[in-house]
Amino acid sequence: MNCPYLQNMDQQSTLDTQRLEVSLGPQHPSTHGVFQMDVVLDGEQVIRLKPVMGYLHRNHEKLMENMSWLACMPYTDRLDYFCALANNFSYALAVEKLAGIEVPERAQYLRVIMAELTRLINHIVLVGFLLNDLGAFFTPVLYAFREREKLLDLFEDVTGSRMMCNYFRFGGVKRDVPPDFILRVREIVNQFPKFLDELEELLTHNEILLSRCQNVGILPKALAVNAGITGPVLRASGIPYDIRKIDKYSIYGRFKFRVPVGEAGDVYDRYYVRILEMRESLQILEQAINEIPDGEVISKAGAQAAKMPRTLKVPKGDAYGRTEAPKGELGFYLVSDGSGKPYRYHVRAPSFINLTVLEDMCIGQKVADVIIILGSIDIVLGEVDR
Amino acid sequence: MYGLGVLKGLWVTIKNFTLSYFTRKRLTTVQYPEERITLSEHARTFPILVYDESPDKLRCVACEICAKECPPKCISIVRAQDEAGKPLKQPKFFDIDYSVCMNCGICEEVCPFDSIYMDRQFELSAYERSEEFLYTKDRLAKSAEYFSKIRPETAKKVEEKRKAKEK
Numbered sequence: 001m002n003c004p005y006l007q008n009m010d011q012q013s014t015l016d017t018q019r020l021e022v023s024l025g026p027q028h029p030s031t032h033g034v035f036q037m038d039v040v041l042d043g044e045q046v047i048r049l050k051p052v053m054g055y056l057h058r059n060h061e062k063l064m065e066n067m068s069w070l071a072c073m074p075y076t077d078r079l080d081y082f083c084a085l086a087n088n089f090s091y092a093l094a095v096e097k098l099a100g101i102e103v104p105e106r107a108q109y110l111r112v113i114m115a116e117l118t119r120l121i122n123h124i125v126l127v128g129f130l131l132n133d134l135g136a137f138f139t140p141v142l143y144a145f146r147e148r149e150k151l152l153d154l155f156e157d158v159t160g161s162r163m164m165c166n167y168f169r170f171g172g173v174k175r176d177v178p179p180d181f182i183l184r185v186r187e188i189v190n191q192f193p194k195f196l197d198e199l200e201e202l203l204t205h206n207e208i209l210l211s212r213c214q215n216v217g218i219l220p221k222a223l224a225v226n227a228g229i230t231g232p233v234l235r236a237s238g239i240p241y242d243i244r245k246i247d248k249y250s251i252y253g254r255f256k257f258r259v260p261v262g263e264a265g266d267v268y269d270r271y272y273v274r275i276l277e278m279r280e281s282l283q284i285l286e287q288a289i290n291e292i293p294d295g296e297v298i299s300k301a302g303a304q305a306a307k308m309p310r311t312l313k314v315p316k317g318d319a320y321g322r323t324e325a326p327k328g329e330l331g332f333y334l335v336s337d338g339s340g341k342p343y344r345y346h347v348r349a350p351s352f353i354n355l356t357v358l359e360d361m362c363i364g365q366k367v368a369d370v371i372i373i374l375g376s377i378d379i380v381l382g383e384v385d386r
Numbered sequence: 387m388y389g390l391g392v393l394k395g396l397w398v399t400i401k402n403f404t405l406s407y408f409t410r411k412r413l414t415t416v417q418y419p420e421e422r423i424t425l426s427e428h429a430r431t432f433p434i435l436v437y438d439e440s441p442d443k444l445r446c447v448a449c450e451i452c453a454k455e456c457p458p459k460c461i462s463i464v465r466a467q468d469e470a471g472k473p474l475k476q477p478k479f480f481d482i483d484y485s486v487c488m489n490c491g492i493c494e495e496v497c498p499f500d501s502i503y504m505d506r507q508f509e510l511s512a513y514e515r516s517e518e519f520l521y522t523k524d525r526l527a528k529s530a531e532y533f534s535k536i537r538p539e540t541a542k543k544v545e546e547k548r549k550a551k552e553k
């Protein structure tokens with residue numbers, strides 16, 4: 001270029017500029033809890049990012065070593081507090097594997113229905129908050145909360161609590177659903193797609209959203225696999241890995257559903273994969289409420305273990321139970337020494353592991369984009385710090 | 387056309403805004419505390435102790451099962467004794483620290499004597515946080531009528547069960 005002014009600019013930009021260190025969080029409104037990022041900036045570009053975790057550490061794993069097997073259940077609600085039922089599911093699976101408890105048919109269906117409703121809640125709220133991070137202040141979030149409220153009402157009717165459900169028991173679920181439950185789920189299955197359409201009309205082709213999200217925070221396929229990323233973040237990078245399909249745990253083998261994948265692995269794909277996943281969850285829900293049989297909701301051994309938790313005999317050994325939680329692979333690794341408590345209790349928290357690639361996604365991006373990249377990973381600090 | 391997506395989005399918000407004046411379905415909030423939503427049968431907050439005739443006749447027999455199973459160990463029970471020092475089937479002290487209780491409902495599930503049940507009272511804020519939240523026996527005791535008022539279906543089932551046991 002011949003323009004002297006521009007040449008001058010070019011030279012200037014190769015000079016060392018002063019780097020700026022910014023500490024985002026832990027009280028930053030968009031860090032989804034008490035999470036801190038130490039970001040080093042060159043101008044507006046991020047050149048280093050260090051996540052600081054542990055502000056919400058509650059000693060979860062060690063604490064559980066002093067609890068009876070059942071008493072751990074309400075604590076798992078508090079890991080990922082948006083998806084209490086998904087956490088219950090993983091933990092129940094792990095203990096059932098260890099103790100060899102069967103689960104009756106109806107309970108399996110109820111579990112799947114609850115888990116998929118939880119996925120709807122999680123994804124819808126995530127989309128809302130992601131848009132909040134983008135600067136679309138509170139309109140999408142409040143639409144999302146409006147819909148979420150209907151599902152939470154359903155949870156309250158069934159489990160007694162809106163968020164801290166504590167509903168699963170070893171060998172089944174705590175109590176049968178009220179008679180109008182299936183009808184209400186059907187209504188949600190009918191209504192929810194309309195809401196999703198509306199939300200998509202609001203967002204999916206919105207030029208502001210497109211230009212903020214496309215080609216931002218790209219997570220390459222190879223890195224995603226090597227870093228052990230799971231859940232929608234991995235699928236947005238183009239890898240169709242879904243534990244519901246691979247393990248076919250509980251009764252997921254019976255349902256027909258697709259695993260949506262993205263192409264570019266950018267923030268937009270992560271947003272859109274979640275929208276598509278919600279539609280697939282609705283498919284599963286529809287099949288489940290059509291097929292759900294009558295019968296017991298908890299097996300005999302399970303009912304006894306729920307009434308008298310100390311009588312639950314868990315043999316020596318270890319087990320790993322995992323499910324496709326809304327945020328990724330949620331696993332519980334339990335070691336039993338034959339006493340009434342877990343000898344070792346470990347949680348493989350999806351948001352914690354998904355967070356490890358945050359720096360790789362953010363380097364070279366603008367500081368404003370760091371916020372939405374973090375938002376698109378979908379973390380919950382209750383689970384990250386445990 | 388560039389900008390069409392934005393306009394479409396704005397149309398959605400306009401629709402939602404205007405319709406919220408006309409359809410109940412789009413207006414989802416209530417004016418708490420004047421208006422209240424009805425809680426469902428199993429809605430739970432904190433535990434209470436149920437008595438049948440008078441507050442000194444608690445159903446609780448001080449077996450301490452709930453205290454042992456409570457995950458954060460917020461129940462403490464001391465059994466009553468008669469003059470000779472023989473333990474009686476009733477609690478002398480029965481304290482629950484509401485500030486520690488995690489509303490899990492396990493105590494309700496494990497109690498073999500249908501004594502402890504989850505309340506639905508949630509407006510419990512106080513100016514002081516140790517004594518105000520330490521619920522002693524007298525504050526926990528609630529009549530069977532109160533229980534059947536808040537949770538009619540469960541209370542009915544429990545009554546039937548208790549009658550069958552007496553026979």
Ligand code: SF4
Nearest residue numbers: 446447449450452497
């Ligand atoms: S409330 Fe129930 S479980 Fe607890 S001590 Fe009394 S009788 Fe036993």
Ligand code: SF4
Nearest residue numbers: 456487488490491493
């Ligand atoms: S609800 Fe849970 S935490 Fe509260 S007293 Fe009962 S068992 Fe303990």
